[in-house]
Amino acid sequence: MNQELGRLLQQAVWERLEMLEKLASSADNKSLLSVARTELPRLTSGWRALLDAHTPDSRGRCPECSSRWRPRAALCSVWRAAHNLFLPAEPISAGAGPAVPGPRSRSLLPPTVPVGAGAAH
Ligand SMILES: [Zn+2]
Structure with missing residues (x-):
């Protein structure tokens, strides 16, 4: 992966995290519930994959x-x-x-x- 692509991927991840933070603080309950149902499993799955890769x-x-x-x-x-x-x-x-x-x-x-x-x- 070249440096520019790496930078773009990093930026996209930071923007996604920022968007989720904004949703958590400002979305109405119905939207928040919908986001939580889709994003929480993605986040837990991502953490599991990351931790599996770093298992001693x-x-x-x-x-x-x-x-x-x-x-x-x-x-x-x-x-x-x-x-x-x-x-x-x-x-x-x-x-x-x-x-x-x-x-x-x-x-x-x-x-x-x-x-x-x-x-x-
Ligand atoms: Zn590690």
């Missing part, structure tokens, strides 16, 4: 965020953002990860990996 492997490393030269043993920024978004009462900081961040993750998470273990710099 058996060594606790995110296949998207880690590289051979930069392994990440803790939950990656995508999982931390999801946790902080969906469970804001239990915020986690960078480099830390909850033992069980969510109901779907139980079967997806590797065995508990100590923070910083296995991380090479």
Whole structure:
């Protein structure tokens, strides 16, 4: 993907998010219900796809965020953002990860990996 196309895609996503925020704050109840019924499943599906792509492997490393030269043993920024978004009462900081961040993750998470273990710099 070239830089210009990437910029256009980013702009389109930001505009879509802005439009949804405006709808949430100003649409009448009937319109809001209609939007919620179509957009909430799309958003949850999108989050699931994103989290699936960032599910740690058996060594606790995110296949998207880690590289051979930069392994990440803790939950990656995508999982931390999801946790902080969906469970804001239990915020986690960078480099830390909850033992069980969510109901779907139980079967997806590797065995508990100590923070910083296995991380090479
Ligand atoms: Zn990741």
